[in-house]
Amino acid sequence: MKAVAWHGKRDVRVDTVPDPTIEQPSDAIVRITSTGICGSDLHLYEVLGPFMGDGDILGHEPMGIVEAVGAEVTHIKPGDRVVIPFNISCGHCYMCEEKLYSQCETTQVREQGKGAALFGYTKLYGQVPGGQAELLRVPQAHFGPIKVPDNGAPDDRYVYLSDVLPTSWQAVEYAAIPQGGTVAVFGLGPIGQMCARIALHRGAREAFGIDLVDERLAMAARHGVHTVDLRQHGDIAEALRSFTDGRGPDSVIDAVGMEAHGAPIGKLAHQLAGLLPDPVAAKVIEKGGIDRLSVLHASIDVVRRGGTISLSGVYGGMVDPMPMMDLFDKQIQLRMGQANVKRWIGEIMPLLEGDEDPLGVDTLASHKLPLSEAPHAYEIFQKKQDGAIKILLQP
Numbered sequence: 001m002k003a004v005a006w007h008g009k010r011d012v013r014v015d016t017v018p019d020p021t022i023e024q025p026s027d028a029i030v031r032i033t034s035t036g037i038c039g040s041d042l043h044l045y046e047v048l049g050p051f052m053g054d055g056d057i058l059g060h061e062p063m064g065i066v067e068a069v070g071a072e073v074t075h076i077k078p079g080d081r082v083v084i085p086f087n088i089s090c091g092h093c094y095m096c097e098e099k100l101y102s103q104c105e106t107t108q109v110r111e112q113g114k115g116a117a118l119f120g121y122t123k124l125y126g127q128v129p130g131g132q133a134e135l136l137r138v139p140q141a142h143f144g145p146i147k148v149p150d151n152g153a154p155d156d157r158y159v160y161l162s163d164v165l166p167t168s169w170q171a172v173e174y175a176a177i178p179q180g181g182t183v184a185v186f187g188l189g190p191i192g193q194m195c196a197r198i199a200l201h202r203g204a205r206e207a208f209g210i211d212l213v214d215e216r217l218a219m220a221a222r223h224g225v226h227t228v229d230l231r232q233h234g235d236i237a238e239a240l241r242s243f244t245d246g247r248g249p250d251s252v253i254d255a256v257g258m259e260a261h262g263a264p265i266g267k268l269a270h271q272l273a274g275l276l277p278d279p280v281a282a283k284v285i286e287k288g289g290i291d292r293l294s295v296l297h298a299s300i301d302v303v304r305r306g307g308t309i310s311l312s313g314v315y316g317g318m319v320d321p322m323p324m325m326d327l328f329d330k331q332i333q334l335r336m337g338q339a340n341v342k343r344w345i346g347e348i349m350p351l352l353e354g355d356e357d358p359l360g361v362d363t364l365a366s367h368k369l370p371l372s373e374a375p376h377a378y379e380i381f382q383k384k385q386d387g388a389i390k391i392l393l394q395p
Helices: 041-044 164-175 190-201 212-224 236-243 265-276 280-289 294-302 324-329 339-346 371-382
Strands: 002-006 011-016 027-039 064-070 080-083 135-138 180-187 206-211 226-229 253-255 309-311 332-335 366-372 392-393
Touching: 002 371, 011 180, 011 371, 027 324, 027 371, 041 339, 064 135, 164 180, 164 309, 164 332, 164 339, 180 190, 180 212, 190 206, 190 212, 190 253, 190 371, 206 212, 206 236, 212 309, 226 236, 253 294, 280 371, 294 324, 371 392
Parallel strands: 180 206, 180 253, 206 226, 253 309, 309 332, 366 392
Antiparallel strands: 002 011, 027 064, 027 135, 027 392, 064 080
């Protein structure tokens, strides 16, 4: 089969690799019809290379048609149309019973001190082959795959159940926006776009979307978001306070993470780590990593006293300097974590089943490209070229 494989910093290729097979009775094999490139895939493309292996298959946002199932898989069968959550969870351990599926104790990568295994995402999370491929072996398939209607609707309607929609839904849930309240969303990539839309759908009076890329700002504005162009505001906190009676928004969602612009110290640390041999660089990043924290610090500055910050952007540093005095003094609540995908499906699915498309999922993808064009897709996504906001690869 063909698959998108990592071969070094900014070096992804479409390789021919062996087809996956059923290895455990709880496995399934899915023929992929659509698979997204996620903003966190860019961390692998740029920063987290020391945790990758040559030839690792990328991707954690797939959907497709079931080809085969193991003996313990009974809720799906060959021919079913399914979406695959990015985290691999068993559904029956203590953490899964608590609906903390991203912490599944069955698939936890204990040797790395991490939570549940993820598809296509480094040695830290199990080095499980990912879904940017023609075929995918799905472990724990007795629980994980989400069956969706085979009703002729395009994949765009459902593929974002793998990551984008549940990640955004959880981010809004954790943001604890009061009914009729306000929220600022830093970063208008796919997650930020959906966070703002979901917040408005769930009763926020106003969602401020903060970015500096024209296409992202324009897309958000089309969905009722009050856009704030960073290039036009020297003091973003002061600008947002001016929109909110001088207090700042009730809640802030950081949908950027460690790729933030305007954080030279973190950027330099990432670049220096990239010059080291991979085993050394991995230890440096894991034990002494410094993230690019400009957005997180801005979130702390922006949010009103007594407000809530929700982090959905991925951070990876171990020694990040945090302004604890400000967090304490402003009585800020802070919530974060990998999305517990299946926890939110029951709330999201009804929004996808009708004709109205209240979250605008049908038009989120800016590009649909064949799998063979994956290297080009990664390049334009990383460089924010050609209006790339969300890219779906279609094997």
